[in-house]
Amino acid sequence: MRLIRLLLPLLAAATLGQAASAKAPLVFAAASLQESLNAVADAWAAQHHERPTISFAASSALAKQIDAGAPADIFISADEPWMDDVQKNGLVAPGTRVSFLANTLVLVAPAGSGGTIAIKPGFPLAKVLGDGKLAMADPDSVPAGKYGKAALTALGIWPQVQAKVVRGDSVRAALAFVERGEAPYGIVYATDAFASKKVRIVGVFPSKSHAPITYPIARLSAASSPDAEGFRRFVISKDGRAIFRKYGFLAHVPNAN
Structure with missing residues (x-):
């Protein structure tokens, strides 16, 4: 007891x-x-x-x-x-x-890279990428990827870069591609870039190029x-x-x- x-x-x-x-x-x-x-x-x-x-x-x-x-x-x-x-x-x-x-949509590159890119209609992203990949969240389903595709389409360059896209299952997966150096550029939210010390913002997409985030x-x-x-x-x-x-x-x- x-x-x-x-x-x-x-x-x-x-x-x-x-x-x-x-x-x-x-x-x-x-x-x-x-x-x-x-x-x-x-x-x-x-x-x-x-x-x-x-x-x-x-x-x-x-x-x-x-x-x-x-x-x-x-x-x-x-x-x-x-x-x-x-x-x-x-x-x-x-x-x-x-x-x-x-939120804001941005283009990021590894922290050790140099230069910026003026994001405007027809900007030469495909040329800048060269043989490299563009990291994005899946543009067919994930919000960050959908915003990114809409922006690139509105700016007239989606046809030139779509074959270079490496798709992540989330925006953080896309960010990780750039952090690890597996892609020279990526499209993420500004807040994702702020959260990482391994990337830097090289360009900001015009707010009118995609739906409000x-x-x-x-x-x-x-x-x-x-x-x-x-x-x-x-x-x-x-x-x-x-x-x-x-x-x-x-x-x-x-x-x-």
């Missing part, structure tokens, strides 16, 4: 610990948010909440997982179309979708964490947005509550 009495507090503590862990929201988030959203999650945890579990990947992959029934509580996409996809399937909790961040967040209709809505609101709060700004993100006026 004495052994049982000694074990009961331990069992109770373990049970409470499991219950607390179960309350932590599961967040599916675009790969480009890694450093910034982790910092936001740390700030949330510092307020005596359970730290969210965050799964980072391409928005396209995450949306497909949600559509297939993945048990996420919150989705943050790097573009509107993939959030549209989830929402049209009835998987977004009404009134919780907010577009709250913006916005990040929508939403609580999912199947959310089970009681903290999901609280964390969603913290992410889009003044304090949350201030953290994102430290990582180079631009503000986007919220379109919902």
Whole structure:
């Protein structure tokens, strides 16, 4: 009996610990948010909440997982179309979708390289690449790649460079190609370039060459964490947005509550 009495507090503590862990929201988030959203999650945890579990990947992959029934509580996409996809399937909790961040599309090169490139209609990217590759997130599905393809098409040079593209399954995979020296140039977000000491920005794509780069967040209709809505609101709060700004993100006026 004495052994049982000694074990009961331990069992109770373990049970409470499991219950607390179960309350932590599961967040599916675009790969480009890694450093910034982790910092936001740390700030949330510092307020005596359970730290969210965050799964980072391409928005396209995450949306497909949600559509297939993945048990996420919150989705943050790097573009509107993939959030549209989830929402049209009835998987977004009404009134919780907010577009709250913006970004810039840039051309990067290894940190030790020299020179800059003026990005304008007809600029000689194919010539500059030579026999090298252009690293991009998959232009057929991943937001950063789709923005990149749209920009190169609008500038009239996609036909000249498309055969030189090496595709990554996320924007961070495209960044890694340039970091490792496997591609002399890559198209990523400005925030990805800021997060890496191994690349530098050599050109900025005109904002009118592609659709606005916005990040929508939403609580999912199947959310089970009681903290999901609280964390969603913290992410889009003044304090949350201030953290994102430290990582180079631009503000986007919220379109919902």
